[in-house]
Amino acid sequence: MPKAEWFWSGAITDNSAIIKVKLNETTQDVRIAFSLDINLESNVTITAPQSAKIESGNIASFxxxxxxxxxTYYYEVRVGSKVSPEKGSFKTVKVNNTFSFTIGCSGCARGSLLDIFPRNWQVSNNEIFDIIRTQNNPSLTFFLHLGDFHYRDINNGDIQRYRRAYNDVFAQERQRKLYENLPIAYVWDDHDFTGNNSDGKDPGKYAASQVYRETFPHYPLIETLDNQKSTGAIYHSFIIGRVRFILTDSRFHRNLEKVIDPHTQEEANSMLGTRQREWLLQQLKEGDEKQGCTIWVNSIPWIAKKQAGEDSWGGFDLERKLIANFIQENKINKLVMVSGDAHMLALDDGRNNKYADGGGGSFPVIQAASLSSNPSQKGGPYYKGPFPGNKQWGLLKFNDDGHQISLNVQLKKEAEEILIEETFLFSDEQTRENS
Ligand SMILES: [Fe+2]
Incomplete structure (x- = not known):
């Protein structure tokens, strides 16, 4: 008998959301019933039936x-006449309008070494997922996953292994409950891409991209998946309230193209690839012009000493400088970066982030990890931190009065302990002063 094994939501806007449902077997008749009523008894809307096909991993998309x-909407999955025992929920937002909201963020969910069962291997059922789900002061609009969704290090392009990794993450009750009850935005880092410190040279990246696309309820992606044209990176952007979120892909195009310094003609490897970098610069500019502030989600540390071959922006110093030059030249000053990868909490207000020619181009940087990985440290120096550890996450509160956005950042250990707190103000006047 076909039945829903798990489901999750994402890509929320002011009038839409995407839900993906994993079925145990191929079937033609999967529907979502949704309502404002938590019991799904009144005013229920039922979608047209979708099929879950074997070629898309038995995932049905809505x-x-x-x-x-x-x-707030509540939903359940109906397979034929069968109703899923668990219900999901999500809340829509306002877009390009005054809207205050709070998100949770973190990354790096390695499993416990004690887990010897194959299903639990290198995936996590840490209590931190319950802490994030149940925090309600205020409740979260979405959870931003900063990469290393699992640590399976799949490097042979086996689509079934990528699918199994998602399945096994959802077999972890605490993660499943979080994702069923909160929309998620997510970009991969290395361990959930093609392995430790991986780059774009691994042909397995197309399988990683295919399974991300079929399984994860994502916003529209800029690149299509096409292994003839070498495209399939997962960078994208979206707007909540007056905040633009830009998510870059640090892996898919890494080390395949060169960047060239227009002044010195110096050449170095690119992390983003030309197309993604040009898209990013355009997004940064548009965010500064059109939104109240911009959050750049970049999986790996930005503040780091220049060192060739490093798995941080220190290993891509020339590309970092070109981006910082652009930020300085365009007077972009309502930007904050959020990163994971290093298993620590840290914050910089911009004082250690001056990578443009002549030392400008600064913006605040937040390091918010790890969910359940071994404590580690990378990059710096930072204004506050680092605090290596796990059960760690960030709470970003965007308070918008229509003219000014106050971003309160709390970097936390477990539920209560705030290790770093900082508030940034972004006002419309900030743009005018500089224009
Ligand atoms: Fe990690």
Missing amino acids: ILEGLEEDT
Whole structure:
């Protein structure tokens, strides 16, 4: 009998959301029933049936449209006449409008060494996932996963192994409950891409991209998957309230193209690839012009000493400088970066982040990890921290009065302990002063 094994939501806007459902077997008749009623008894809308096909990993995809903004929806999965025992929920947002909201963020979910069962190997069922799900002061609009969703290090391009990795993450009860009850935004880092310190040279990256696309309820991606044209990176952007989120892909194009310094003609490896870098610069500029602030989600540390071959922006110093030059030249000053990879909490207000020619181009940087990995340290120096550890995460509160966005950052250990706190203010006047 076909049945839903797990489901999750993402790509929330002011009037839509995406839900992906994993079935145990191929079937033609999967529907979502959703309502404002937590019991799904009144005003229930039922989607058209979708099929779960073997070639897409038995995942059924739903786009819910015509929703009310800033409204909580509850949903259940119906397979034939069978109703899923668990219900999911998500809340829509406002877009390009005054809207205050809070998100949780972290990355790096390695499993415990004691887990010898194959299903639990290198995936996590840490209590931190319950802490994030149940924190309600205020409740979260979405959870931002900064990469290393699992540590399976799949390096042979085996699509079934990528699918199994997602399945095994959802077999961890605490993670499953979090994702069923909170929309998620996510970019991979190395361990959930093609392995430790991986780059774009691994042909297995197309399998990673295919399974991300079929399984994860993502916003529209800029690149299509095409291994003839060498595309399939997962960078994308979206807007919540007056905040632009830009998520870059640090892996898919890494070490395949060169960047050239226009002044010195110096050449070095690129992390982002030309197309993604040009897209990023355009996004940074648009965010500064059109939104109240911009969050750049970049999986790996930005602040790090220049060192060739390093798995941080220190290993891609020339590309980092070109980006910093652009930020300085365009007077982009409502930007904050959020990163994972290093298993620590740290914050810089911009004082240690001056990579443009002549020492400008600064912006605040937040390091928010790890969920459940061994404590580690990378990059720096930082204004506050680092605090290596796990059960660690960030709480970002965006408070918008229509003219000014106050971003309160709390970097926390478990539920209560705040190791770093800082508030940044971004006002419309900031743009005018510089223009
Ligand atoms: Fe990690």
